[in-house]
Amino acid sequence: MKKKITIFTPTYNRAHTITRVYDSLLRQDWSLLSDIEWLIVDDGSVDNTESIVSFWKSEKLPFTIRYIKQVNGGKHTAFNRATKESEGEFFFTVDSDDWLTDNSIKYIFEMLDNILNEKDIVGIIALKCFPDGKLIGNSYPINCENSSAYNLFLQGYGGERSLVFRTSIIKQYPFPVIKGEYFCTESVVYDQIDLKYKYLVSNHILTVCEYQEDGLTSNIFPLMVQNSVGYKIYYSQRIDMAVSLRERIGYAIRYNAFNLLKKDSIYDYKGKHKLVLWLMFPFGLLAYFYYKLKK
Template sequence: MNDAQLTIFTPTYNRGYIIKNCYESLCQQTNKDFYWLIVDDGSTDNTEELVESWKRENKLNITYIKQENSGKHVAHNTGVLNCKTDVFVCVDSDDYLTEDAVSVIYNQWEKINSNHSLAGMIALKGYANGKPTGTRMPSGINQCKMFDLYQKYGFKGDAIIILRTEVLRKNLFPVFDGEKFVTEAVVYDKIDQEYEVLLVDRLLYICDYLEDGYSRNILKVHRASPKGYMFFLSERINYAKSLTDRYKAISYFLAGRWRVKHKQPIEYLDYKILYLLAIPKAIIIFIKPIIKNLLIKFGVFK
């Protein structure tokens, strides 16, 4: 055990029907030395009553904050700014942790305390049957940037990311008027410019993809928040380290514009020739999910 303390942050919105799974998994942790910080994004169901009943049970140290409905990214900012511990991890209200997750986080954090190049750690998410959502962590690599984990080392699937609170305070989500979603990658990309993360090849987080979740409705979510989505894609262009990476980022930027039907003028024209060259690749990126959905619809593959 080290001196660092952990906050488990849970943003929630009308998840009273399922957040109990998260609560019970926290009650079952082999190490209960943590705080549970819940930020309710304006729920209209029984979430507040449930949380109050759990606080009376006194099994966990719970802080509950209710805000006006503003989106998960704003709830995340609220959580970070109200966090009183050194370590911060987000666990969604429809997911839960393995019983040893907190113990593993503390054990691994000893490697992070003495290494100021690390912002935190990244471990595996998986399903209730114990299988990861994607691949295992790459062998022979102890730490790297989050972007490189996927793009350079070929990691696939979702991951749980545990970070220093001080790093998150310096990298809050941008907020756009009238929009309620900004992808987490905006924050992680920014953190990548200065830090790496420790790779932990352990399954710590159990998830499901519900019909009312972001993952199942990502296109609809992006179309409802185009400024945030285009900001993410434009930042990827700015962060690109090579001509090849910038070409790829511009291709996704163009395809993203078409996908969310974003009609505002393109402001990022520092690479005019690359924009022209990227159009064919952007077309492929744009039509690929359309073709896939059609094939699924007609039963060609599932």
């Protein structure tokens, strides 16, 4: 690895917002930025993103910028490309409509010093906030122990988080690429990591998040229906991860619904709770019609 941290920014027609990521990098401690690479994967933009980044690369900066443009395939394919290309020991995603808080990099460097020799720790899970400073989700308990993201979610500490990964580990968990689908929920990968690793839990706010009107989550039901195999994979994994029967039943119903939306036997459920799936099929059928209606 040539750098300490790769800051990965996936982008698609975000020339009007990606400048905020750039500006937030310049507000960091410059003495640390020589150990940073900013890896931008452009997922087929047709705006002037490339020319903006080209101008930045011509400037004398304390960090390295690498720009990769690919045919539009969805954020998850940009993520796969970035993990392959990353030259940082750690990997931190900052979306093109988000930006770093002041001292974000300083806090990350300090926390990484505490986990370098902890092989069961995949990285850091920290907080995000809105532009007005309001937290997204709840802050963690003081002196919270190392934990998986899923366990934190079960305790009421879910929601969008800032995640820093060991690159050597995140490379082992690529997103599935489904023909005709342009979105895959990040939990498909993060849940797999949770089965084996924990995070250092931090109450530092590392990123500011501003949802866009044309963003991925602004039209969630059409997004889910159009990318139903990806959600089928997600619910299939969650059936086995569930810690209560009620939770497992909910995931089974949703799995059945998304399985009906698009047949794909490659990703059929193969776990030990097939009886639950069979019993919940009628409810899954009702959920299938609900999702179709919402679309």
